[in-house]
Amino acid sequence: AQTVTQSQPEMSVQEAETVTLSCTYDTSENNYYLFWYKQPPSRQMILVIRQEAYKQQNATENRFSVNFQKAAKSFSLKISDSQLGDTAMYFCAFMKDTGANSKLTFGKGITLSVRP
């Protein structure tokens, strides 16, 4: 079974600064996908960024980038130029690449607060 660990329950960052959210996972699979989801207060969860395990290049989406270390089973999210709207819970998630089995396994999440 896969597990996803987010060991930091809360983080805080000053507006316009950079913050990194940590995530580790455990799997015996070689091919899989990793995701970061954002859940703003009382709003729906949205996809921030995804990474395919067979790609060495780290994914980037505007101010969001990841540091994917496959051997270390680490998948951190870097948010640059933090904005007030980035305040949310962030979840790291894992999905096996087996076609029929497409469920996501989530970590417990981290609450990020961006200070003005």
Added chain:
Amino acid sequence: DTGVSQNPRHKITKRGQNVTFRCDPISEHNRLYWYRQTLGQGPEFLTYFQNEAQLEKSRLLSDRFSAERPKGSFSTLEIQRTEQGDSAMYLCASSQSAKYGYTFGSGTRLTVV
């Protein structure tokens, strides 16, 4: 594309009552998922449909839980004889190709009193 719609948004019920939630996925998405999220935790997988077929069901789902997706369109999740431990946010998500991620609904918050 109006996104994934879930109804009701909130439900308060007395212990022992039955409740049913509805999820309308994005129309072209053939995969539909139900997750449960308790306060301060990440979502936990409950069950998943590909079209009308229920392909996987979590061990978290006791016999009191049942889900359907007739005709591969909307889905319902029913909880019979609710217990206080069933209080949670129930999330529905859909996808066309899961490896690109899901689209989530806003959830149904269930409170059992």
